[in-house]
Amino acid sequence: MAKAAPGYDSIGSALVRTGKKEWINAGDGNQFLVLRISKETGAWSALVKAPAGQVNAPHTHIGPADFYVLSGGFDYRGGSARAGDWVYEAAGTVHEATTHPMDTVYLANVYGPVAFHDGKGGFAGILDWRAVQAMVDKAKQKKKVAAPVTAAKGGKKKAA
């Protein structure tokens, strides 16, 4: 990490080299490359990769969110967003399912929880900063468990 210039207080500012970060499974078919999580405001930013055919369940945006489509696209209540399009969803926006007719990558800036509908007028689950942080922590833990280095015979180190 570069040394901060004198008088520069980053207060959480970031420069993220996305090519050096790992994609993690969100558990619903999407992959996330998490850029930032704010425990203070609950906002989080991530690149999201959705494979062709991915369907995101109906949900309500408790806080606002915006999305910039980098490649591919998705179809949702507001229309068909394609590469180069920017989507804003106001706090309180209620969504039917979002479908991805092609492999898609988009930047998601989410400023509050996303509540997934249970089909009975309630919510089945909440995607908030804690859930995204848990996803990141789980991926880190999995990486640690998957790649323990043990000493093999002859003194050479070998991945288990």
Ligand SMILES: [Fe+2]
């Ligand atoms: Fe949405």
